[in-house]
Amino acid sequence: MLYRSIASTTILIWSTTTAVAEETCDYRSTTPVQSANAMVTRGDWLAVEHLRVGLESPRRFMPGTVMRNLAKPSDLVVSSTPIDLDRATAVDPDDGAEKPLRVLLDVRLYADGILVLQGDEVLLEHYRPGFSPSSPRLLLQASRPILTTMLADAAEAGQLSREQSLARALPELAKQANLRKISVQRLLDNRTGLVWSSEDRRLWLAASGWKTAADVPVAHDVGSWLRSRADWPRTTEPPALEIGGPEGELLVRVLEKVSKQPVSHKFCESVLAGIGAEHEAFWASDPAGTALADGLALSLRDFARFGMAMIQARAKKGPSKVVPNWFAESLASAETKREPAPEVLHELGAEFGWKYRFATQGQLHQAAILGPFGNSLLIDFDRKLVIALFASVPKDYSPLALASLRSLWSAIGRHRFDQSPVK
Numbered sequence: 561m562l563y564r565s566i567a568s569t570t571i572l573i574w575s576t577t578t579a580v581a582e583e584t585c586d587y588r589s590t591t592p593v594q595s596a597n598a599m600v601t602r603g604d605w606l607a608v609e610h611l612r613v614g615l616e617s618p619r620r621f622m623p624g625t626v627m628r629n630l631a632k633p634s635d636l637v638v639s640s641t642p643i644d645l646d647r648a649t650a651v652d653p654d655d656g657a658e659k660p661l662r663v664l665l666d667v668r669l670y671a672d673g674i675l676v677l678q679g680d681e682v683l684l685e686h687y688r689p690g691f692s693p694s695s696p697r698l699l700l701q702a703s704r705p706i707l708t709t710m711l712a713d714a715a716e717a718g719q720l721s722r723e724q725s726l727a728r729a730l731p732e733l734a735k736q737a738n739l740r741k742i743s744v745q746r747l748l749d750n751r752t753g754l755v756w757s758s759e760d761r762r763l764w765l766a767a768s769g770w771k772t773a774a775d776v777p778v779a780h781d782v783g784s785w786l787r788s789r790a791d792w793p794r795t796t797e798p799p800a801l802e803i804g805g806p807e808g809e810l811l812v813r814v815l816e817k818v819s820k821q822p823v824s825h826k827f828c829e830s831v832l833a834g835i836g837a838e839h840e841a842f843w844a845s846d847p848a849g850t851a852l853a854d855g856l857a858l859s860l861r862d863f864a865r866f867g868m869a870m871i872q873a874r875a876k877k878g879p880s881k882v883v884p885n886w887f888a889e890s891l892a893s894a895e896t897k898r899e900p901a902p903e904v905l906h907e908l909g910a911e912f913g914w915k916y917r918f919a920t921q922g923q924l925h926q927a928a929i930l931g932p933f934g935n936s937l938l939i940d941f942d943r944k945l946v947i948a949l950f951a952s953v954p955k956d957y958s959p960l961a962l963a964s965l966r967s968l969w970s971a972i973g974r975h976r977f978d979q980s981p982v983k
Contacts, residue, residue, distance in 0.1 A: 585828035586628040589849075590619050590842075603772060608954035611933060612672065615952065616691070618698040618857050622769060622844040625851070627828040634836025634865065636682050643676060643684040643975060650971030653963035661971060668964035669934050670952045672697075673860045676972060677868055677946040683976060687860075696842040696857035697950050701804045702931025703856035705917045706831070706866065707811040707823075708748045709883055712916070713830060716884040719818040720744065729814045732787055738794040747810055749899070750917050754807050755793045764806040769846045770854075781848035782809050801902035801914060803930065803957070808853030816851075823851045834881035835865040860950050867939045867946035870927070874941055891918055891927040892941040905930060907962035926969075932956040938969050947972060 594602060605614040605621040614621065645662040652659045652668065665671035665686075672691050676684040687693055699706075714720045720729070726747060727733060727740040734740075742752045756764075765771040767785035786809060812823050819826045824843040832841060839862055844855030858866070866882070873883035874892055901914040908930075913920045919928045929937040934951025947969060953961040 583630055584833050585825070586630055587825065587828070588626050589623070590626055591623045592619065592621050594620070606770075611952040611954065615698045615700075615933070615935075615950075616672075616695055618696070618844055618855075619842060622855070623847065623849065624842055624844040624855060625822070625824040627824055627832060627841045627843065629828065629832040629837040631833055631836065633838035634680065636677070636680055636861065638682045638685075639678075642682070643972065645684070645686060648971065648975045650967045653967055654960060661968070664964055664968055664971075669949065669961055669968070670954070671934070672950040672952055674950075675860050675864045675946075675948045677864050677948075678976070679868070679944055684972075691950075693861065694839045694859055696840055696859055697863075697935075698842075698844070698855075698857045699863075699931050699935060700854045701808075702929050702935055702937070703854050704750075704803075704808050704811060705929045706827075706856060707808075707815060707853065708916045708918075709870075709887065710823075710826065710830065711744070711748060711811065711815055711818075712884050712887040713882070714815065714818050716886075720814070722748065726810060726814070730810070730817060736789070736792045738792040741794065744814060747807070747814070748916050750801060750803075750914065751899075752807055753794045755795055756805055756807070760806060764809075767846065768809070768852050769844075770852075781846045781850055782852065783813075783846075783848065783850045786810075786813070801900075803902055803904065803917075804854065804932075812851055812853050827856070831866065831869075831882055832862070835862065835869050837862045837865065860948055863937055863950075864946050864948035867929075867937045867948060870939050871941055871944050871946070887916070888941070891915060891920055891939075892925045893922055904957040905962065907959040908966055930957070930962075934958075934961050934965065936965055940969075940973065943973060943977060945973065945976070 592602070600610045600613045602621055604610060645665070646660050648661045649658045650661055650664045652664060654668070665674060671688065673687040673693065674684060675682065711720065715722050722745040723743055725740045726742045726744060727736060729744055746752050763785060764782065767780045768782040815826060816823050827843065828841070839859035841862065842857040843851050844857070845851050869882040870888050870891070873880040873885055874888035876885055899914050901908065901912050901919050905912065905919055908919060911921055911923065913922065919930055925941040927939045933956065934949060934953040936949050938947040
């Protein structure tokens with residue numbers, strides 16, 4: 561009788577815990593549905609001429625998980641003195657002339673939406689015609705700094721040692737000698753030294769489902785591709801830093817291993833709930849259902865809320881809901897030895913470094929997430945300012961777009977705070 565009573569109590573406790581977890585987030589799996597007469601297809605959905613369709617509608621083309629925060633979203637208040645796109649100006653890096661912000665956004669950055677926050681106050685919110693503000697937008701490589709933030713939070717919780725080797729963190733890959741030489745910290749910093757051939761990339765893109773390849777079996781998936789690799793070539797001299805590439809999948813694998821749950825669930829329960837997300841999010845997966853490193857999609861408002869969580873974490877000395885204090889401080893602070901940013905980000909300026917897959921400007925206490933096609937998030941820790949941008953520049957990390965982005969950041973700071981432009 562006593563045994564049955566204890567068992568019943570255990571079941572009750574388990575059920576209560578499960579109910580609480582279920583109340584945090586709502587999940588549903590989705591599969592892509594293509595109409596017979598669709599003009600944009602699975603074969604060309606990320607071509608430059610279809611970017612706005614592909615980035616705004618990832619569920620049409622990729623399987624994945626839709627996530628929804630069930631708690632009340634955090635409030636955003638519209639400023640009584642918003643930024644006027646036609647009166648505020650910025651330098652056009654193409655000719656050096658001062659032009660309205662609207663021109664820079666429309667002509668140089670192909671902007672789909674921009675949101676500027678200071679605290680919970682909206683200084684600027686603008687969308688191009690036809691853009692759906694509540695729809696989750698595919699971030700692609702801009703997903704990876706969010707993954708590193710989640711791994712930093714796991715380290716803060718004692719679930720992960722940043723000093724341990726990747727082979728120890730991922731026992732299924734323990735036979736790979738080169739992975740035993742790479743720490744989790746180097747994976748977070750994007751400094752593994754791993755070298756990927758063009759054939760590696762082709763097979764990775766096919767296995768993950770981003771692109772189709774006739775000679776790769778349909779059943780192949782990114783997890784089995786990682787496990788079946790005969791070798792993980794690595795150089796002692798670090799190769800040129802890349803923002804994307806196959807090694808990002810290791811971020812997802814490590815996070816799921818230490819959290820013991822799908823990355824979509826971990827993201828919703830820790831990040832979406834922690835930032836008070838307003839809209840649904842989406843995490844794309846490969847054909848076998850494995851979440852992809854570049855697969856996160858967020859609304860612009862919730863992308864900006866993530867940036868504000870960084871600022872709030874730095875201001876607090878105690879535990880944070882989303883971002884550890886030490887992590888935010890590390891991104892914000894100037895460093896004695898600044899690691900150079902990837903070459904494709906050169907037009908941001910030589911003073912921008914690279915840490916935890918964020919572009920960092922320590923002297924100004926700024927950090928930025930840089931995705932392809934102009935998608936970006938600037939976090940200005942001192943000014944408590946966030947600038948979130950969704951764009952469709954028809955070239956990955958275009959030098960003109962990056963220079964325009966830098967000019968935009970400087971102009972908004974100068975306009976709002978009456979300070980000189982970033983030098």
